[in-house]
Amino acid sequence: MQTKSQQISDLVTLNEELENYFANTIIPQLFVDSELILRKFTPPAMKQFSLKADFIGRSIMDVHENFRFPTIIENIKTVIATGKILEKEIQTTDMHWFQMNILPYINRRDNKTNGVIITFVDITARVKDLRDQEKLVAEHELLLDSIAHDIKNPILALSLSLSAMKLDVEKKAERLPKLIDAMERSLNNIKNVVEDLVQGHWDKQRNESAEELIDLGNIVDDVRLSIPSLIHESGAIIETDLKATEITFVRRKLRSILYNLVSNAIKYTPKDRKPHVKIHSEKCGDYMLLKVSDNGIGLTEEAKTIIFEKFKRVKTSVEGSGVGLYLVHTIVNNAGGKIEIENNAEVGSAFKIFLKN
Structure with missing residues (x-):
């Protein structure tokens, strides 16, 4: 059985480890107790939300505007009351997007929620990337469809016209067959370019779009x-x-x-x-x-x-x-x-x- 001095020593060690963790983590994090008192926050949280050292010990309700997310108090209370993790994407009033995770801090002695630890992961770049991807998908699919269908149809019509012209060519029209042959070669070249372009895009698409x-x-x-x-x-x-x-x-x-x-x-x-x-x-x-x-x-x-x-x-x-x-x-x-x-x-x-x- 531990002596009182050993228990105190263990608590000091645990506190130092917690302090060290909060001081060195690169993620914005907060620790709010069950009375909604702000107990700790990481340096990235201080920078991201303009927190000051003297905010420690104050009610989160006094400084909630710093987080620029109106329902954060309500979310904290819900996690404390239910003891369940809350995960959601939020947009702060400065138009940044975060993945916010609120985890209950469970006191193992009585198995009660003694507060929450809140983690913020900046996903603003991911949101922008998703928007850009949707725009590119629509433009890319439309381009391929236009090449594969809209351009090929008039080429087919031109090819049929050339075939019809060949049937009506009189033998004495010496230059016309040569002209038709030249047009036919050009038409085949256009077909090859279109097919290479379409095939190249689709091959790339297949390589990049594996199931x-x-x-x-x-x-x-x-x-x-x-x-x-x-x-x-x-x-x-x-x-x-x-x-x-x-x-x-x-x-x-x-x-x-x-x-x-x-x-x-x-x-x-x-x-x-x-x-x-x-x-x-x-x-x-x-x-x-x-x-x-x-x-x-x-x-x-x-x-x-x-x-x-x-x-x-x-x-x-x-x-x-x-x-x-x-x-x-x-x-x-x-x-x-x-x-x-x-x-x-x-x-x-x-x-x-x-x-x-």
Whole structure:
């Protein structure tokens, strides 16, 4: 049994280790006790949130504005009351994004929550990267489609015209056959350039877009981070019910499917109501069913016949290019999947995406 002096010595050692940890960690962290008193913070937290040494011992409520996140007090109280970890992405008022983790600090003697440790990981660059990726995906897919279809069609028409001209050439027209031959060579050169360009892009695409085992929850988080302003300004609620979470798919393509469906659901919700988007997944035979439903304007039967066409839009008053659902349809079809639409006009829509798994 330890003597009192040994117990004190052990406590001093533990305190020194804790002090050393807080002094040397490179992550912004706070320690707030169960009375909401700020007990410790790391140097990165001091720098990031403009904290001062004399803040130690003060109520977190006195300095909460430094964190530029309005619900931090409420989140701390929830973790202290429930003893459960809280993880969420937050945007501070200075437009920075953080992965905030609030962990309960459990007193092992009585197994009660004696406070919380809060960790902030700056993910601003990740959010920007996700936005840029979505933009590049749309532009890249559209470029490849234009090359593969729109450019090849007029070349085919020109080729057919040349063939017809050959049939009508009179033998005495000596220069015309040579001219046609020259045009034919040029046409073949154009075909080769287009085919090389398309093939080169697709080969690169295949190399960079290998299928992998993906957690759907991570994709949902990425989508949230891709449209923070849209969610914040509209007050949108995104609800998840993921009964199946793992699928083998190309990550950027799955993200593009969800990104376009969720952003459209928010954009096409009337201004007099808050968007409520539900993301549901479940195993359905050989498929994963991914269902995105909303409380938006709904789709008429006429709208359902055109929404997957390129550059077609249900309402021109809503910001967009008419490419999003076209890309969704193309990605799903190319992957051997299918899309179904459930809706009643004026009360929302539900897109059911079936992806082979």
